[in-house]
Amino acid sequence: MQDLLNAATLGSIYLLFTLGMALAWGTIGILNFAHGATFMFSAFVAHVLSRETPLPFLAAVAISVVVGALMSVATQVLAFQQIIKRAKSQHHAELRILIGGIGVAAIPLAIAQRETKSSPFGINSDYTATVFEFAGLRLSSTALVILIAGLGIGIGLTVWLRRSRQGLALRALGVDAETSAGMGVNRQVMAIGTMAVAGALAGLAGALLTFHLSAIAPETGDQLIIKAFAIVVLGGLGSMAGAVIGSYVLAGTETLVLVAGHGTWVDAVSFGLIFLILLVRPQGLLGRKEVRRT
Amino acid sequence: MRGTRIRRTVLASLAATALLSTAACGGSSSGSGGDGGIADEIKVVAVRDHTGPVAYAGLGGAKGTELAVEEINSSGFLGDGVKLVVDEVDSAGEIERASSEMTKAMSDRDVVAILGPTQGAQAASVAPLVERQKVPTIFTQSGSEGVVIGDWTFRATAPMQAYYDIAMKKLADDGVKTVSVLYNATFATFAELGEDVVPELAEENGIEIVSSDSVQSTTQDFTGQTQSIAKSDPDAVVMLLIAPQSVTALGQLRQAGYDKQVMATSVQAAGNVSAAGAAAHGLMYPVDYSTAMDHPEAQAFATAFQEKFGEEPDPYAAEGYDGTWWLARAIKASGDSSREGIQEGLTQVAEEGFTGAMGDITFEGNDMRVPGVVVQWDGTTESLTD
Numbered sequence: 282m283q284d285l286l287n288a289a290t291l292g293s294i295y296l297l298f299t300l301g302m303a304l305a306w307g308t309i310g311i312l313n314f315a316h317g318a319t320f321m322f323s324a325f326v327a328h329v330l331s332r333e334t335p336l337p338f339l340a341a342v343a344i345s346v347v348v349g350a351l352m353s354v355a356t357q358v359l360a361f362q363q364i365i366k367r368a369k370s371q372h373h374a375e376l377r378i379l380i381g382g383i384g385v386a387a388i389p390l391a392i393a394q395r396e397t398k399s400s401p402f403g404i405n406s407d408y409t410a411t412v413f414e415f416a417g418l419r420l421s422s423t424a425l426v427i428l429i430a431g432l433g434i435g436i437g438l439t440v441w442l443r444r445s446r447q448g449l450a451l452r453a454l455g456v457d458a459e460t461s462a463g464m465g466v467n468r469q470v471m472a473i474g475t476m477a478v479a480g481a482l483a484g485l486a487g488a489l490l491t492f493h494l495s496a497i498a499p500e501t502g503d504q505l506i507i508k509a510f511a512i513v514v515l516g517g518l519g520s521m522a523g524a525v526i527g528s529y530v531l532a533g534t535e536t537l538v539l540v541a542g543h544g545t546w547v548d549a550v551s552f553g554l555i556f557l558i559l560l561v562r563p564q565g566l567l568g569r570k571e572v573r574r575t
Numbered sequence: 576m577r578g579t580r581i582r583r584t585v586l587a588s589l590a591a592t593a594l595l596s597t598a599a600c601g602g603s604s605s606g607s608g609g610d611g612g613i614a615d616e617i618k619v620v621a622v623r624d625h626t627g628p629v630a631y632a633g634l635g636g637a638k639g640t641e642l643a644v645e646e647i648n649s650s651g652f653l654g655d656g657v658k659l660v661v662d663e664v665d666s667a668g669e670i671e672r673a674s675s676e677m678t679k680a681m682s683d684r685d686v687v688a689i690l691g692p693t694q695g696a697q698a699a700s701v702a703p704l705v706e707r708q709k710v711p712t713i714f715t716q717s718g719s720e721g722v723v724i725g726d727w728t729f730r731a732t733a734p735m736q737a738y739y740d741i742a743m744k745k746l747a748d749d750g751v752k753t754v755s756v757l758y759n760a761t762f763a764t765f766a767e768l769g770e771d772v773v774p775e776l777a778e779e780n781g782i783e784i785v786s787s788d789s790v791q792s793t794t795q796d797f798t799g800q801t802q803s804i805a806k807s808d809p810d811a812v813v814m815l816l817i818a819p820q821s822v823t824a825l826g827q828l829r830q831a832g833y834d835k836q837v838m839a840t841s842v843q844a845a846g847n848v849s850a851a852g853a854a855a856h857g858l859m860y861p862v863d864y865s866t867a868m869d870h871p872e873a874q875a876f877a878t879a880f881q882e883k884f885g886e887e888p889d890p891y892a893a894e895g896y897d898g899t900w901w902l903a904r905a906i907k908a909s910g911d912s913s914r915e916g917i918q919e920g921l922t923q924v925a926e927e928g929f930t931g932a933m934g935d936i937t938f939e940g941n942d943m944r945v946p947g948v949v950v951q952w953d954g955t956t957e958s959l960t961d
Binding site: 283284287290291294391394395398399400401402403410412419421424493494495496497498500501504536539540542544545547548 | 626627628629630631634760761788789790791793794795796798799800802818819822823825826827830831832847850851852854
């Protein structure tokens with residue numbers, strides 16, 4: 282039971298981080314490899330601001346969210362939009378956006394590494410996690426926040442995308458950007474808005490994870506990017522519900538392997554599983570099938 | 576078409592100039608002749624991580640070297656007007672980068688010695704190159720197998736495995752009978768410690784290992800492992816993790832309700848666990864150098880370091896410092912600053928041993944051995960435990 286709870290917490294961590302990436306990729310088609318750097322740097326800014334005086338929990342999270350949103354919007358406007366403008370088609374742009382994201386990510390990484398010498402950094406706060414014990418199970422208050430935030434935002438975003446008008450517009454952009462623009466969807470505004478939300482989610486994940494782990498290192502974001510990428514591919518591109526399910530499936534698999542005592546096989550098994558699922562179902566668990574004109 | 580021709584001519588002349596200048600630079604008086612005597616300028620290259628996941632090791636070592644070089648040159652230790660010059664190069668945490676920078680340094684005939692990478696994986700991959708090219712290389716840190724493999728590879732850091740016995744003995748002296756081991760199995764040094772050394776030492780000291788959990792370098796969350804350790808409640812936990820992992824593991828151990836002794840490694844030294852806050856209070860670890868050490872050489876080193884850099888030295892700085900002084904002593908001993916002369920000198924000094932910031936240093940072949948000391952962290956400083 283405790284293992285289930287731990288897996289759920291781990292899954293929520295992955296979900297919070299992946300949601301931003303899945304949202305941008307599945308709707309406006311931007312695979313943002315700077316997402317990990319955004320995640321880390323948002324927490325890093327909170328760390329720097331908390332050096333002199335301890336920050337309250339909510340303030341640290343708020344700072345992280347704002348920095349994350351700003352960073353993603355800046356990346357969109359200064360890098361991705363420029364690439365899209367100059368590219369011949371959406372398809373051409375995709376690869377360049379991917380490389381552009383990796384390049385952009387190097388800057389906040391270098392800044393953080395220089396400042397911390399790659400030593401772990403935390404957020405100085407008066408908040409300390411309280412541990413709840415019930416029915417023989419243990420759960421820290423931070424883990425509880427992560428669980429609620431992850432599930433809540435994950436489900437909320439999925440529902441919003443399906444039910445609201447803006448959600449419909451975003452999904453339309455994801456299927457065919459040109460036609461949607463022709464139908465009156467403002468691509469630029471929607472793209473900036475989506476990136477802002479994606480960045481905010483990265484910042485939220487950054488702050489929460491830093492509190493949960495007590496500290497992160499500048500390289501932590503990059504380690505999570507690979508997992509997020511795998512989760513989105515597993516869950517299916519364009520499906521937020523897929524990202525939710527994918528996160529918990531990956532976390533569950535990892536926990537299973539850990540509990541079985543094979544800690545060094547975690548990554549191999551997790552990615553092996555994803556590979557297998559893709560062999561059987563290439564579009565991922567809930568992904569939409571590609572429609573191509575012949 | 577004329578523009579292209581002009582461009583080509585310019586490029587060709589630039590290339591020719593570059594070629595000529597490198598050829599001209601090749602034959603300067605930097606003691607690469609191998610015929611005895613100490614040159615006026617002794618050129619050494621240092622290849623280590625100034626950036627990357629364990630940058631703190633390379634940066635610390637570089638500072639220690641800088642202080643040593645200053646002392647060596649200003650005191651005229653190698654002779655009047657003789658200058659030791661060390662060029663720092665960043666391997667950025669990448670094996671490929673370390674290899675290519677090492678190759679570059681070795682093919683420069685003016686470079687007579689190299690201060691090698693701190694990461695075990697990097698060091699092990701360049702060690703065969705060093706032996707083939709016959710360039711004396713002094714590694715710091717890089718405490719895994721496959722590094723000190725021949726006459727030209729030297730290590731100025733006692734591998735953790737060589738002095739971890741003082742840690743297990745300390746636990747035994749404190750009455751510890753049961754221990755859980757939590758270790759990063761994809762980090763060479765910790766894998767050796769966790770799988771071979773610690774179980775052996777535990778047996779020698781009458782300690783039973785009740786559980787052993789292995790993780791990867793990419794493992795970030797330790798909720799599961801720390802909870803099961805807390806449940807089995809051993810007398811102590813031996814934690815062999817890299818910096819960010821150890822901060823998380825310590826916090827989660829305390830959250831899981833475990834409040835007994837945790838024994839770590841020198842990776843946690845010099846405040847690398849301060850981000851863990853109160854969870855790290857009372858943490859113990861064996862180090863080869865600590866500011867808490869009280870012998871005169873350690874104190875002198877700490878004072879000089881504080882004066883120069885405005886901060887306290889860490890073990891990496893001490894290793895860089897003693898390693899560079901080993902090099903200087905070697906040159907003085909053999910009286911020859913060529914590659915062969917330095918190799919002879921290093922071997923000679925290793926046979927005799929010397930006293931440095933880390934205390935009375937001895938050698939097992941080309942590999943440094945130090946007494947080491949077990950210290951305890953109280954949140955702000957280290958203190959000796961005996």
